[in-house]
Amino acid sequence: MTMRCVSSLLSQIAPSQIVVIANSPVDAEAFLGCHVLAQVTNQGYGGAVNAAARFAEDVGWTRLVVTNNDVVFLPAGVSTLFSEISLGEQQTVVAPLILWGDTDKVWSYGGYLSKWRAIGLNRLKSQPIPSVESRALLSSSTFISGCCFGAPVNLLRERPFETEYFLYYEDAKWCLDLERLSTANLIVSKEAAIRHYPSSSTGIKTPLYLYYNTRNRMFFASAIGGFPGFVGLAYSLLGMVKNVIVQIITGNKPGALAVLRAWQDFVAGRLGRVATNDGHFLSIAQKNHAGD
16 A cells, blocks of 8 residues: 555655655565655654654755555646645645545545534545636635645644544644644645545544544544533534444444543543554453553
8 A cells, every 4th residue: 555655656756755654664675765764663643744744854855745655646746735835934734635546526625623523524525526616716724634735844843743642633633733823824735636545454433443533532622622622522422422322233342342442541631542452442441551
């Protein structure tokens, strides 16, 4: 999957312009001259983005396009994103049009933060590709998916990603931080496009997905604060109860336990990566060794 992503990049830019953040062991020689940064410990999505930003600053890069490995860049996608990143007083973060796999349906085209629901919503999801004319009317956003975006390196260094979430909602939290920063602007590209092939490793309704999505949404609601954050937390709690019931009805006991453990860890203020047993979540009655 990672090689497929890198191959799509190599058709547009040189290997020396690519850095692969490896959260698990990889064969660096297989990446055809790209920079490969092997992480001592897996610090999740946020930690990987921050590592890339530090590397970019060290080598003198001023712009950085961040992407998951489960995407393919369409022609001219990278150069277009780079050209739309503004380094001026008003710094610009830009997201591409993200298509759903090999279809002509949209996975994300920017979006907005719904504070009352404590969630970042992808715009035009599952809808047909918008026309060039309609894209011009949808230029601004309050939320962009962490799947792929371009940003000034100094902005990523000044406002690093949340690492304690480990998985899910780091992008929403970062967009919330940028919203409170008057010098940052979130837009969507009128031309750059990629294809996203959602990873099966954290597929919908797996214990891994249910735990981090449930727990981090509640922590995100707390970060919003005020009355909107309170409503968002209540909305998250209703979703948690619904998920437990659905997982029990469908016979997904590990999934139900993962949701209950997410609630337990939220109440206890536990963030970070959680201990698992052979890929499955431990019983919520067992001690949580956060960060193991």
